[in-house]
Amino acid sequence: MLSSAPGFDELFDPVFLERVNALTLRIAAAQKGGRLADQRTSARGQGSDFADFKPYVPGDDLRAIDWNIYRRLGKAFVRVFEERQDLPVYILLDVSRSMFVESPPRIGPAMRAVLALAAVALGQQDAVSLMTVSDDMGTAMRNVSGKGGIARVAQTLAAQLAVGRSALAGAIAKLAAMRLRRGLVILVSDFFDDDGLDGVLTALETLPHRLLLVQMTRASDADPMLLPDLDGDVVIEDGEHEGAGLTVTPELIARYRAAYRDFADGLDGFARRRGATLVRLDADRDVLDQLMPVLTAGSILP
Numbered sequence: 001m002l003s004s005a006p007g008f009d010e011l012f013d014p015v016f017l018e019r020v021n022a023l024t025l026r027i028a029a030a031q032k033g034g035r036l037a038d039q040r041t042s043a044r045g046q047g048s049d050f051a052d053f054k055p056y057v058p059g060d061d062l063r064a065i066d067w068n069i070y071r072r073l074g075k076a077f078v079r080v081f082e083e084r085q086d087l088p089v090y091i092l093l094d095v096s097r098s099m100f101v102e103s104p105p106r107i108g109p110a111m112r113a114v115l116a117l118a119a120v121a122l123g124q125q126d127a128v129s130l131m132t133v134s135d136d137m138g139t140a141m142r143n144v145s146g147k148g149g150i151a152r153v154a155q156t157l158a159a160q161l162a163v164g165r166s167a168l169a170g171a172i173a174k175l176a177a178m179r180l181r182r183g184l185v186i187l188v189s190d191f192f193d194d195d196g197l198d199g200v201l202t203a204l205e206t207l208p209h210r211l212l213l214v215q216m217t218r219a220s221d222a223d224p225m226l227l228p229d230l231d232g233d234v235v236i237e238d239g240e241h242e243g244a245g246l247t248v249t250p251e252l253i254a255r256y257r258a259a260y261r262d263f264a265d266g267l268d269g270f271a272r273r274r275g276a277t278l279v280r281l282d283a284d285r286d287v288l289d290q291l292m293p294v295l296t297a298g299s300i301l302p
Contacts, residue, residue, distance in 0.1 A: 088183030
């Protein structure tokens, strides 16, 4: 049976938002500029980050002349700076039916993670777009910026329903074909996909953006014996396919555990090779408590 997503009032909770604001302040204190990820341009101008010197030519800003160099060399040079742009942040949320099964479903903490990450990006004046992925990709919200956008993010999330099966590879390929301005892609999913993990990772490799992969997990993913009543003849349902009947045996559990280790190792290996950040969030634990060490450590900064 599929569960519903959290409602707007549950997502736009003052206590949760106050904790998100505290997280943003922690990030600002821990990192220069406090940005989720800085986007610098090759343009030179009167920005905030010194880049180089260049010989003075008529028309240059006289205030940029370095008079110390002039006194030493008798030639005028001006300071040039890197200009910063807002960072496009593209958040992809898996809304396939497998995210809505279980009790409680993973979609709730997944949406809270999206809301927290969006709030951090909006607080630093980055442009946030929200896409939904299942057996296709849809754009739920495009280029929202400013702190006031957080309510719109919450409203957009609360309106999402379980849609289709997991087909992340195709949805990611569609994103790659859009040729969006380079930025940060955040994919929030359980990464259980009909195409298998290899297809998903191959599709992710085509994206020119920096990647933050947020995997929604439960302890029972790695060890199904933690599930209640998993004994003898059972029917396994994921909300996306016909229920699969099987007989639970020690041999079957051993094979499953080995397959899951390969799955987890594959995701880890991709993140290392690609220079992506992989965050595993336990759906049964507080989302912000798990996100805070990752963000304040600066592991997704350039």
